[in-house]
Amino acid sequence: MGVEVVAISTDSRFSHKIWQEEELSKMVDGGVPFPLLSDAGGRVGTVYGVYDEDAGVDIRGRFIIDPDFNIRAMEVLTPEVGRNVSELIRQVKAFQHVVETGEVTPSGWQPGKPTLTPGPDLAGKVWKEWKPEMAFD
Template sequence: MSRLLIGKKAPSFRAKAAQGDKIIDGFSLDDFLGQYVVLFFYPLDFTFVCPTEVHAFQEALQQFKQRNAQVIGCSVDSGFSHLAWLSTPKAKGGIEGIEYPIISDLNKKIANDYGVLHEEEGIAYRGLFLIDRQGMIRHLLINDFPIGRSVEEVLRILDALICFEMHGEVCPANWSVGKKTMQPDAVGLVHYFS
C-alpha cells in the first residue's frame, strides 16, 4: 500500500552503511538534522544504470556540500556488497572513489517505509527524496528501473527549496537560480506574467 510522504517527517531508521573502506553501524538520518539530505535508492550493486547514477552524484558532491546538503545512497544489498563495489574500479563497473555513505537495506524495511520497494523483485525502484533541515520530505521522485535520474534536476529542486526558504517566494515552472520568482498569491502571478 502506497502513502504519500510529501510534507511528512522522513521515516527514521538505524542501519549499516558503507563509506570509504568501512561499515558504519547505527547509521541514521537523525545525524543530519540541520542539513538538507538527498536520499536516493537504487536497485542493486554491480548492475548497469546504478553505477552511472552513483558516480553522477559523486561528480556533483561539492555542489551539494556548498548547499549544506548530504548525499546518501541506499540499496537492498549488504554492507559487504557495498564495500566490494566501492573497491571495484569505475572502468570495471565499480564505484571506487565514492565518498558519500551508502546504506544497506538488507531486510528491505527502509525501501518499504519510503514506498519504493518493488515487492515481487525484492529491490527498490529509483526513488529520490529531498529532506529539509528539519527532517521533512519536501520532494520525491520515483523512476522505474531502466530510467536514470538527472542530478542537475536534483540540484535545481534543492536550489528552489533554498530560495523559497530564504525569500518566501515560490519558483515557477522551469525556474533556475537567477530567474524570476513570484509572490504566492494572485497579484504575484499577474506580476510574473506581465
C-alpha cells in the same frame, strides 16, 4: 549547497565495499563521497514506497528532506531509466531559495531567473511576470 547524501540498496555492506573499491572509485576519484546503506529485506524501502516485493529490491527513488526533517520532493522511477542529477540540484536550490526568501519559483526556474512573490497584487497578474517560454531552459 551543504547537502548530505545517503544511498540505499538492499545489498549488504560487504557488496557496497567491493562496489566502491572496484568500480565506483574508477568513475569518481576516491570513490563516491557519501555512505552506501544496506536495507536488507527492504524494511526502509517499504515505508518510502520504493520496495519491489516481486524483485526483492528497492527501485530508483529519491527524496529531498529539509532541515526541519520534512520531505520536500520525491521521484520514483522503475529501474531502467537513470536519474537527472541536474534536475535534483535545481530542485534543492529552488527549495533552499524559497525557504530563505519566502518567494516562490515558477515552472522552469533556475538560479538567477525571476521568482514570484505571492500576494493579492499578483493574483491575476502572473501573465505580466511570467511567460510560458520561461518554463524551458
